[in-house]
Amino acid sequence: MASTENTETANCLRCGRRLTSADSIARRYGRSCRAKVVAASAAADIADFKPAQLDSARELIEDGAIVPLRGLVFTAVSSDGTETYLSHPTNCNCPGGLKGRRCYHQLAARLLLAA
Ligand SMILES: [Zn+2]
Ligand SMILES: [Zn+2]
Secondary structure, eight states: OOOOOOOSSEEOTTTOOEEOSHHHHHHTSOHHHHHHHHHHHHHSOOTTSOHHHHHHHHHHHHTTOEEEEETTEEEEEOTTSSOEEEEETTEEOSHHHHTTOOOHHHHHHHHHHHO
C-alpha cells in the first residue's frame, strides 16, 4: 500500500493550519483544535457506544490514526497498524463494522465531526 505519510511538516487535521511544535505535529492537531476534539466527546452522540470504545476512539484520534478523507468519510488505521478502514459516523468497513456492529472507528468519526 502506498504511503503519503512521510512529511516533515504537518497541518492540523481539523483547521488545516500549519503545525509548528513537535508536540502538535505528533498529535496532528493544534492545541485549540485538540481541545475541541477532546471536548466534543462530551457533546457527540455516543449513547450507542461502550465506555471502552470511547477510550479507543480517543486514542485513535490522539494517535492521528484517523484522518479526514472526504465529506463524512475518514480513513482509520487498525489497532495493529496493518489495515486501513473507511469509517463514517454510522458505518465502517472494518471486520466488526461489516457485521453491522458499532465500532470505535465510527465513534471516532462522530467525535471528529462534532468538534
Ligand atoms: Zn487546528
Ligand atoms: Zn470500524
